[in-house]
Amino acid sequence: DVATRFFSHSVSAWQLAELCRDTLAATATAEGSLKVLQHPVDTLKSRINLLSSAAYNLPERGDWQRLSQVLDSLKSIHQAIDELAQALDPLQEQCRELANCFDRALALGHTLNMLLDPGSKDHNGVRWFRNRRGRLTLNLTPLDIAEPFTALRAEFESTWIMTSATLAVNGRFEHFTERLGLVDPTTEIIESPFDYAFQSRMWLPESLPQPNHSTHTETLLRTVLPLLNASRGRAFLLFTSHRALQTATHWLRAHTQFQLLVQEEAPRDALLEEFRARPGSLLLGAASFWEGVDVRGDALSVVVIDKLPFAAPDDPVLAATLNAVREAGGNPFVELQIPAAVLALKQGAGRLIRHTNDTGILVLGDPRLTSKPYGRIFLNSLPPMPAVAGADEAIEFVRNRLS
Structure with missing residues (x-):
């Protein structure tokens, strides 16, 4: 991007x-x-x-x-x-x-x-x-950045080193290297310093409606509310659309007493500062809170992501790019949409564990992770967080870590 x-x-x-x-x-x-x-x-x-x-x-x-x-x-x-x-x-x-x-x-x-x-x-x-x-x-x-990026690299006789925690998809780099026109690059995945088996858990709630169902957001909130009560707030709720963000805001204000910090109701930095200062609050955000946000320690114990972050279908650049891949005989869903969504999900999930002393639980509210064949690609690309069997185990983990 x-x-x-x-x-x-x-x-x-x-x-x-x-x-x-x-x-x-x-x-x-x-x-x-x-x-x-x-x-x-x-x-x-x-x-x-x-x-x-x-x-x-x-x-x-x-x-x-x-x-x-x-x-x-x-x-x-x-x-x-x-x-x-x-x-x-x-x-x-x-x-x-x-x-x-x-x-x-x-x-x-x-x-x-x-x-x-x-x-x-x-x-x-x-x-x-x-x-x-x-x-x-x-x-x-531009739909193709390989040519201009190759020309830019040619202007500098130097080694280019590109690092990020979210470059690989399912343990591979082709999505990134091919997009930039990199020929035979040296790649390596360096293990994280975090002990995810001890520091974190992942919860995939069962029996949620499909993400396009009108009751999805409300059902997800009802499902995770006992966990949010157990964590005494201290949670990010990340949404893939502003509509879902607003639905969640209205529901939580009607059904809970949590202090809600909501994107667009105040500047991002102000919301984050207040979240750090108010451990019992919930921060609700859309795209801009999925990356570049660093909250360490007990202030953040839960990250809830409502859906797989596939790009909006009305994006004109995405539509043109998908059409170009289709016309070239490719499969745009496999070659572009899944890898882009995987990287976005990794960014959102990465808000949870920011330090070796952090602990917390990641909640993914999209049933496609277990019902669709491509769900395994997403799960394999995430940090190795052990899965909990259900709400009771999730609540127990959070309570033990906060005690």
């Missing part, structure tokens, strides 16, 4: 608004420049606002075809960027700030041209957008 973002191109309404603000600010140190730049800046700002109004009712994300109603606005913005760059060009010698604005205008104009002209020689990928109440971000994301 990091490499894909690195080789992607984007233009956002925020970047354009920042360019307008910075350009006007720079005129304070360049005599006579305001008179030249005021009109092209005002023109660009006006067209950004017109685009925002036209795009307000667009979905939160989608492929380029869904932008047909705002293409004329985008073309007018491209023209306004060019006019601003032309006005900045003769002024860039007056101060460094104006030169910087000129460079940014050129770069933004070039990227927008790639997006508007699919026949451009620089165009290689899928075009899509994000929308936040009319504030668009336009993206050009």
Whole structure:
């Protein structure tokens, strides 16, 4: 994902608004420049606002075809960027700030041209957008990063070392190495310093409804509530969708007395700080809490993951990538979707044991782990946490560790 973002191109309404603000600010140190730049800046700002109004009712994300109603606005913005760059060009010698604005205008104009002209020689990928109440971000994301990454590596005569706790899928690295175009790399799995047999347990509750069933979230919460009571909170509840997150929030507030710390109700860092300071709380999060979160010690004893984290089917980049694999005669579910979900699950599960002194239990609420053949791939890819037979054994483990 990091490499894909690195080789992607984007233009956002925020970047354009920042360019307008910075350009006007720079005129304070360049005599006579305001008179030249005021009109092209005002023109660009006006067209950004017109685009925002036209795009307000667009979905939160989608492929380029869904932008047909705002293409004329985008073309007018491209023209306004060019006019601003032309006005900045003769002024860039007056101060460094104006030169910087000129460079940014050129770069933004070039990227927008790639997006508007699919026949451009620089165009290689899928075009899509994000929308936040009319504030668009336009993206050009490569489907194949092996070629640009190989070219980047060729610029440096050095050894590349890539490490992570979540690179391997079922003990193998092909998903990672093939995606980056690595030829005959040296790979190794280094054993964890954690004693998972002593420090942790895994619980796969039985008789849960299928993950697409309307009662799945509520049933999972009812099932794990005795465990959460035994652990006196001290739990992360991680969800694969914001809808499930909101359902869980409403249910827990109606049926428990736990202090709930909920994603989007406060900044992430503030939620984590309060979670550490309030041992009896529950933290409920979606995607952004599955990785990069480190809570050590008794503050965290339980991690509940509601479903296998398969990427949303409406993701335009995923849809285009799956189609490309399908057209090449491959199996996109096996080659892409399962490995990506395995790595995401490993990230979420990795929130539990962060230190050799940590203990806790991982609860996985997706029955596909035991009912589908591919469930074994997920389980084999996780740390070797011993499985408990049921709720009673899970509760006993937690109580013994907290006593």
